[in-house]
Amino acid sequence: MRPAQPLLAAAAAVLAAAFALPAPAQEGAADPLERDRTQPVTNDTYVRLCTGCHIAYPPNFQTADAWQAILDRLPEHFGAEVPVPAERDGQDLAQYLRDFAGRPGLGVLTGVEPDAVPLRITELPFFAKAHAEVPDRALQRAGGAWRCEACHPRAQEGSFERARAGGQK
Numbered sequence: 156m157r158p159a160q161p162l163l164a165a166a167a168a169v170l171a172a173a174f175a176l177p178a179p180a181q182e183g184a185a186d187p188l189e190r191d192r193t194q195p196v197t198n199d200t201y202v203r204l205c206t207g208c209h210i211a212y213p214p215n216f217q218t219a220d221a222w223q224a225i226l227d228r229l230p231e232h233f234g235a236e237v238p239v240p241a242e243r244d245g246q247d248l249a250q251y252l253r254d255f256a257g258r259p260g261l262g263v264l265t266g267v268e269p270d271a272v273p274l275r276i277t278e279l280p281f282f283a284k285a286h287a288e289v290p291d292r293a294l295q296r297a298g299g300a301w302r303c304e305a306c307h308p309r310a311q312e313g314s315f316e317r318a319r320a321g322g323q324k
């Protein structure tokens with residue numbers, strides 16, 4: 156065994172202790188420190204199945220329970236009909252969304268109660284706050300509040316800064 160190894164193991168243990176969270180870490184989950192920050196979507200299945208009508212919303216904009224509830228009712232998807240994915244795709248999608256889901260009370264889920272299942276991002280408390288200055292007619296011109304990309308040209312890359320206030324179809 157090389158002498159560096161025990162040292163590394165000790166360092167890793169110290170780091171693990173320093174970053175330990177009250178809740179047990181989830182297998183395969185995103186780095187807990189990064190998890191509540193909005194990031195670009197990294198799962199191909201999600202992009203393939205969920206970008207036909209809108210962007211693949213960054214996974215931290217919903218809780219794990221809300222994502223599951225959305226996947227459970229795809230045939231009645233906010234007034235649209237979305238085909239139920241094949242088994243493997245469905246599992247991959249569900250796992251990605253669960254692992255990268257936001258946590259209630261943190262980041263864009265600030266103000267969301269722990270047991271709430273908010274199905275709409277546009278009804279989250281952050282949304283009203285962030286868009287308080289955006290007139291209703293601008294949201295209408297965009298095609299609806301759910302069409303983030305009409306005003307946030309880099310939404311699919313996880314960037315919501317510097318929006319076009321007017322919206323664009």
Ligand code: HEC
Pocket residue numbers: 204205206207208209212225229232233234235236237274275276277278299300301
């Ligand atoms: C066939 C088109 C279509 C596809 C494919 C689709 N959606 Fe949607 N989705 C919609 C429409 C339309 C709305 C909003 C309807 C409205 O508000 O009038 C919506 C809304 C949503 C919302 C809520 C947005 C809000 O209002 O805050 C989420 C979350 C969502 N979709 C997730 C998904 C996921 C996950 C997938 C992939 C499994 C998916 N969508 C695939 C049509 C689609």
Ligand code: HEC
Pocket residue numbers: 216276277285286289293294295297299300301302303304305306307315316317318319320321322
């Ligand atoms: C009609 C245009 C419009 C639509 C549609 C829209 N936004 Fe915005 N959004 C804005 C404007 C304008 C601001 C505030 C000005 C700014 O920060 O550039 C803003 C601010 C934000 C912020 C805060 C950014 C920051 O840096 O503080 C977030 C996050 C955000 N929007 C997310 C979303 C999401 C998610 C959606 C879709 C579900 C969405 N927006 C749909 C126009 C829009």
